[in-house]
Amino acid sequence: MNKKIKIGLLGSGTVGTGVIKVLLENVHEITQKIGREVAITKVLVRDLNKKRKIPSTCTIIDDFEEIINDDSIDIVVEVMGGENPAKEYMLRALEAGKHVVTANKDVVAKYGKLMFEAAEKHKVDFMFEASVGGGIPIITPLKQCLTANKILEVMGIVNGTTNYMLTKMTNEKLDYHTVLTEAQAKGYAESDPIADVGGLDAARKIAILSSIAFNTRVHLDDVYVEGITAITPEDIEYARELGYVIKLLAIAKDVPAYGIDVRVHPALVPNTHPLASVNDVFNAIFVKGNAVGETMFYGRGAGEGPTASAVVADIIDISRNIVHKTSGKISCTCFEDKMICPVEKSISAYYVRLLVKDEPGVLATIAGAFGNNQVSLNSVIQKRRVNGCAEIVLITHEVAQEHLAKASAIIKNLKDVTEIRNIIRVEAQRK
């Protein structure tokens, strides 16, 4: 057998520890699959004094120069997180002719182009399966298995924290704050949860997925983002009565007239849709192609083992390339330059919950205001009394966001309307 393939690991937190474990535990199979041994020789950390379970064959270091200047290292695996210095380290590694694997959605979403170009220039591989969907294979399926298709739509539950919270709110009828506190206590949500609950984490992931799916660069700023903070137990209960669950969806569609419609927001999903039964910390990504129709990829979106599964798969892929001298084959696939669809033009159905005066004719006035703005109603579904007012829930037909926005601005100011309590999109309805 030939000389070992050597890895420099940047970070040994949750994911780094998982990578070390998986490479050790499955060493027999992995070596067979590659045809050569793979070994982590150096591990970069911030704090040399922390106690860690790292095999004695790895040297623990706190200076990246010891990795970049080590010619024996073939692959740099970045699992330290954050934009800086992760981005700089990866770029330097690529420029030094080292292959790079990362789980870092922040960097891939923001600096993917830079990375791909560097990889291409230096004829090395840059892989990032773990950056979206944790252990779920989704990057390779999009880059390789669904290539025969024009992709029409990618839609997924890609943030485990918010999915856990919404599942708990749904099953236990708890409110947002109670559930957040509990998720933080359990370690499912960070002390500063804003990237998760505000939708930024999902936005990064859909930027990555849609760039690959639609062969065009989708920037983080292109993604319209709404988080889950405004979702109440009442909305969840109304949705349930109507046959829906509320999920935080990341959506990207190729809209012929306007370009890529890409957004993250909570949405009512019909119970019968496969995404509706994706609960807790599970993730799932639904992909629709013009040949294959509907497909879905489901699994654990985070955690030590699942994320390491994806990172190590990339390591194996790269290693096979090293063994067969086939590195640097598929990198950036963004050969198109598509427009981004303005959110105003994006089409959805909507759930609208209103508090109105409980008087005859109010409903007709509201329906009229919607109608005057090209919003047609699918159903007016619930009505209960709240503080002397009537609560109404409407579901609209599909409509451009600009019309819904205009209608609701007018309705809000009607004298019979006390309050628009919530507006949530309704997605994933089968046509």
Place this chain on the structure above:
Amino acid sequence: MNKKIKIGLLGSGTVGTGVIKVLLENVHEITQKIGREVAITKVLVRDLNKKRKIPSTCTIIDDFEEIINDDSIDIVVEVMGGENPAKEYMLRALEAGKHVVTANKDVVAKYGKLMFEAAEKHKVDFMFEASVGGGIPIITPLKQCLTANKILEVMGIVNGTTNYMLTKMTNEKLDYHTVLTEAQAKGYAESDPIADVGGLDAARKIAILSSIAFNTRVHLDDVYVEGITAITPEDIEYARELGYVIKLLAIAKDVPAYGIDVRVHPALVPNTHPLASVNDVFNAIFVKGNAVGETMFYGRGAGEGPTASAVVADIIDISRNIVHKTSGKISCTCFEDKMICPVEKSISAYYVRLLVKDEPGVLATIAGAFGNNQVSLNSVIQKRRVNGCAEIVLITHEVAQEHLAKASAIIKNLKDVTEIRNIIRVEAQRK
């Protein structure tokens, strides 16, 4: 741009027509992704006189020699089906240094080894994504994306015909024969449906999947097979009351003491399991790995577009290899030689429906007979009167098949037992 990559297509039925369509419709994207044009130049059929929609750039032929002797053809795509002459044609193509793509589960399940060896010897690619799960990417995910794992279990709904039938029996409370007749009328079931309803089609697919998942050759004969012909509306109704649906499952597990436990049979699946909501002609494959945990791959398991999506993805993969001179990299991954677990040792829970004398003490006698044979009961759930007898439904705890078989042989002969009406495995319970 370099010279075109040329394809000889064997067969232009459902799948062949789809392949032609997808290559035409998505030509722009496909050419970009490969970096070179791909064109079907010859199409082999049986009957030259049939009317077909085939572009004028393709020559229609009925003699394979015109393909095998054509040095300009790089890739042979076999979508004619059946064992012979498909197998021979593919072997000859590989030996002639042509890459091969096939959708033919019969040949892959039975002669996979032969094909891999020929491909390896002649340094060409042999790909077969469409042979399992239609459009669902599952072969590449197993060969490439989940390689970091020891696979513990593969379990799926891989036959669309039977899934359509069971879904219809469940939703419309129809019996097996009514549903079969309707499925035949709709073209979902063949006039001779035995390969589907008898489980052979699913057996071929699980033989293919388990060979890859467990890195060992699993032969068709290794698969224990039961079809769906004995499933009645009563079983489906009892299952429903108990919170289960009945699905035809293809299962393969790596059982440390005994080897690969591989089987196809109907099973009760809990409503909460992701496979339970896979309905109609959809397929789904659930894969459990020691790092990734649970993953699932879902989509259309057959049909022109989905199957063509998988075939063309393989064509693109091979073409990229041709362009980058990286052919023949991963072929057979069966580097282990694992035992096959005898069905007697395979562990399941069981649903048992019995007709017994409606007398005191009968249940105790039956429970005793189970207990004496190491079968412990989870629950005794239903009881209704049928022709003066009582119908009982039992669910056992998990037990080796040999114990269940022994217990039921004894129980059948008890004087208080009129009849064992059905025995169905219960699978996919979360521990």
